[in-house]
Amino acid sequence: MKFLFFAILTLGGVLLFAPSCKKAYPTTDMSINSVIPRPDSVAATSGTFVLDDGTSIYVQSGNERLMKNAIFLAEMLRNATGFEIEINETNRKPREGNIFLTIVEEKENNPSNEFYELSITEKLVTIASSGEEGNFYGIQTLRQLLPSNIETEGIFEEPLLLPTGTIIDSPQYGYRGAMLDVARHFFDVESVKRVVDYLALYKMNVLHLHLTDDQGWRIEIESWPNLTSHGGSTEVGGGEGGYFSKEDYKEIVRYAEEHYIMIVPEVDMPGHTNAALASYPELNCDGKVTELYTGIKVGFSTLCTDKEVVYEFVDDVVREISEITPGRYFHIGGDESHSTKQDDYVYFVNRAREIVKSYGKQMIGWDEVAHADINSEDVVQFWAREKNASMGVKKGASIIMSPSKHAYMDMKYDSTTVLGLTWAGFTEVDDAYIWSPDTLIDDINSKDILGVEAPLWSETVEDLDDVEFLIFPRLPGYAEVAWTDPSKRSWDEYKERLGRHENRFKALGIDFYQSPLVPWQDEHDFFVEKE
Numbered sequence: 169m170k171f172l173f174f175a176i177l178t179l180g181g182v183l184l185f186a187p188s189c190k191k192a193y194p195t196t197d198m199s200i201n202s203v204i205p206r207p208d209s210v211a212a213t214s215g216t217f218v219l220d221d222g223t224s225i226y227v228q229s230g231n232e233r234l235m236k237n238a239i240f241l242a243e244m245l246r247n248a249t250g251f252e253i254e255i256n257e258t259n260r261k262p263r264e265g266n267i268f269l270t271i272v273e274e275k276e277n278n279p280s281n282e283f284y285e286l287s288i289t290e291k292l293v294t295i296a297s298s299g300e301e302g303n304f305y306g307i308q309t310l311r312q313l314l315p316s317n318i319e320t321e322g323i324f325e326e327p328l329l330l331p332t333g334t335i336i337d338s339p340q341y342g343y344r345g346a347m348l349d350v351a352r353h354f355f356d357v358e359s360v361k362r363v364v365d366y367l368a369l370y371k372m373n374v375l376h377l378h379l380t381d382d383q384g385w386r387i388e389i390e391s392w393p394n395l396t397s398h399g400g401s402t403e404v405g406g407g408e409g410g411y412f413s414k415e416d417y418k419e420i421v422r423y424a425e426e427h428y429i430m431i432v433p434e435v436d437m438p439g440h441t442n443a444a445l446a447s448y449p450e451l452n453c454d455g456k457v458t459e460l461y462t463g464i465k466v467g468f469s470t471l472c473t474d475k476e477v478v479y480e481f482v483d484d485v486v487r488e489i490s491e492i493t494p495g496r497y498f499h500i501g502g503d504e505s506h507s508t509k510q511d512d513y514v515y516f517v518n519r520a521r522e523i524v525k526s527y528g529k530q531m532i533g534w535d536e537v538a539h540a541d542i543n544s545e546d547v548v549q550f551w552a553r554e555k556n557a558s559m560g561v562k563k564g565a566s567i568i569m570s571p572s573k574h575a576y577m578d579m580k581y582d583s584t585t586v587l588g589l590t591w592a593g594f595t596e597v598d599d600a601y602i603w604s605p606d607t608l609i610d611d612i613n614s615k616d617i618l619g620v621e622a623p624l625w626s627e628t629v630e631d632l633d634d635v636e637f638l639i640f641p642r643l644p645g646y647a648e649v650a651w652t653d654p655s656k657r658s659w660d661e662y663k664e665r666l667g668r669h670e671n672r673f674k675a676l677g678i679d680f681y682q683s684p685l686v687p688w689q690d691e692h693d694f695f696v697e698k699e
């Protein structure tokens with residue numbers, strides 16, 4: 169009798185609990201993904217990987233940067249789920265249910281460090297890459313395959329589901345950037361770090377900081393202290409301005425590096441220099457200081473190009489900034505020098521270029537610098553004049569594509585946009601996306617092109633909310649223009665993927681422009697219910 173009682177109890181237990189041991193999860197479909205930029209290839213296998221409290225990250229032993237990537241991923245998962253997500257080093261493929269980050273031998277046709285293969289089976293998630301940056305990009309893809317609430321703290325108690333399949337991916341261009349003008353309005357270190365976070369999510373790898381302009385000097389130069397104490401003391405509209413101490417700048421560089429983003433510093437010269445001219449009389453031809461300026465006109469200021477002290481000044485500035493800049497580039501500006509005679513301009517750029525080279529950096533300049541004696545060591549940033557860009561290529565320089573008609577994030581979206589300028593035309597989200605670097609200018613081909621950069625000038629942009637409104641949702645489009653082969657891009661397909669980023673923007677707290685051209689949708693159709 170006792171036995172029968174126990175037998176019934178046991179059987180009941182089995183019947184009751186067995187089904188819940190193997191919970192049926194809805195299948196997910198990797199082919200209906202929302203990954204931006206669009207990867208090279210996606211092969212879905214219509215299964216599900218379950219990421220839960222038992223999931224750990226295994227990192228190929230002895231690679232510090234890979235370990236940092238693992239910490240990035242683990243922290244994101246821990247914050248959103250409360251799961252432990254341990255990190256371990258290993259030399260072989262881990263057990264079921266885990267995530268494996270590893271470096272593979274460079275594949276012959278994928279020589280760059282940016283290649284990665286993300287393979288998700290029901291048993292294991294593997295990111296195998298040619299370099300640490302590729303691995304980081306694989307993590308960003310994984311991140312975008314996870315529900316967007318992963319971006320928010322403490323949302324999930326349930327396991328996270330990942331669609332199975334394989335993504336093989338590498339970028340078209342090696343320079344994928346954005347520019348932030350911290351001179352017209354100043355943005356503090358925290359705001360710059362948020363911009364770095366956004367670039368990293370979309371696999372961009374350059375943040376160009378426009379550090380000086382007529383309205384403000386934003387980087388400490390120890391040998392010329394008035395530049396910041398006086399020249400940094402205001403901004404457009406008369407606000408109090410501000411500047412980065414060297415420690416601040418180093419912190420930005422460090423944070424950016426952790427996200428595989430190179431900082432390109434720009435000191436705009438010989439025009440756009442009123443803040444410097446107001447701080448040191450000797451930089452002016454008449455030896456008198458100018459007034460600080462808080463308007464938004466351009467083209468009225470110039471360093472005195474035939475004074476030797478000006479080149480001592482440039483030397484000190486380039487040296488001090490280069491010392492704390494690990495990246496290979498130094499941007500000398502060179503745009504809109506309407507108050508500098510053409511010969512003086514060419515003379516100045518040639519000398520500034522030599523100074524940049526003497527500190528081991530490569531010069532970048534806005535497209536006007538093509539008039540100077542440049543060659544294959546230099547980079548021309550196309551923004552306005554196709555002729556300048558073509559001249560640069562003829563002299564052997566490479567080109568960064570920042571066409572103002574498509575890539576200027578400070579242009580208004582349409583006539584109702586409150587923020588922004590209009591001189592290059594309205595730039596709706598489709599205008600920002602529908603162009604290709606290699607077909608934009610007749611005699612410039614992909615081999616001449618270093619990459620793509622989208623500038624955000626800040627005459628009308630006062631705080632991080634303003635930045636977010638103008639860069640989202642255009643920024644992911646620039647990331648895709650720079651990353652994805654043009655033959656694999658179409659606006660009609662892209663806008664659907666972009667629409668599925670709505671919840672991610674919201675989860676990140678991004679104040680974005682809800683363009684009527686984008687079919688905004690929540691992501692639930694990403695999960696396909698099992699029949």
Ligand code: TNX
Nearest residue numbers: 466503504534551578589625
């Ligand atoms: C042109 S783009 C400029 C900037 C302005 C911008 C406003 C370039 C090299 N120069 O000085 O801020 O237009 O859109």
